[in-house]
Amino acid sequence: MTQGGVSRFWREIPQRYNLIGNQCEVCETLFFPPRESCPTCRRKSVGKMKNKKLSGKGKIITYSIVHVAPEQFEGQAPYPIAIIELDEGPRLTSQIVDCDLDDIKIGMRVEATFRKIQEDGYIGAIYYGYKFKKCEELDSTKEKK
Numbered sequence: 704m705t706q707g708g709v710s711r712f713w714r715e716i717p718q719r720y721n722l723i724g725n726q727c728e729v730c731e732t733l734f735f736p737p738r739e740s741c742p743t744c745r746r747k748s749v750g751k752m753k754n755k756k757l758s759g760k761g762k763i764i765t766y767s768i769v770h771v772a773p774e775q776f777e778g779q780a781p782y783p784i785a786i787i788e789l790d791e792g793p794r795l796t797s798q799i800v801d802c803d804l805d806d807i808k809i810g811m812r813v814e815a816t817f818r819k820i821q822e823d824g825y826i827g828a829i830y831y832g833y834k835f836k837k838c839e840e841l842d843s844t845k846e847k848k
């Protein structure tokens with residue numbers, strides 16, 4: 704990785720940490736990660752994309768357990784990767800942490816947490832980003848009879 708790559712990473716930290724998405728002011732669609740323009744409104748949306756802080760809370764739409772990890776994540780497998788729908792609407796893919804594999808359920812409430820993602824032995828950099836963990840608030844998947 705070049706020096707430029709490292710500083711770019713640090714500039715992106717607030718976005719990664721706070722889960723900043725953006726919203727098209729023309730059609731009000733929310734995006735995460737933020738986009739430069741809205742794919743629906745295209746040119747009409749240029750300059751009308753407004754940053755929006757997301758709650759970081761959402762629910763698991765679907766998930767799978769990764770048993771064979773890419774090289775840099777070796778040692779972490781097996782780990783769950785889930786598609787999460789944020790309360791505000793956008794969907795994203797993230798690793799689920801602090802959770803027994805057996806505990807993960809579709810519909811489970813999760814929240815973003817800031818975690819170490821990867822250590823780069825070569826330049827000694829540690830990458831941080833968001834992962835999701837089980838939400839401490841009321842679990843909506845619990846016995847609703």
Ligand SMILES: [Zn+2]
Nearest residue numbers: 727730741744
């Ligand atoms: Zn739009």
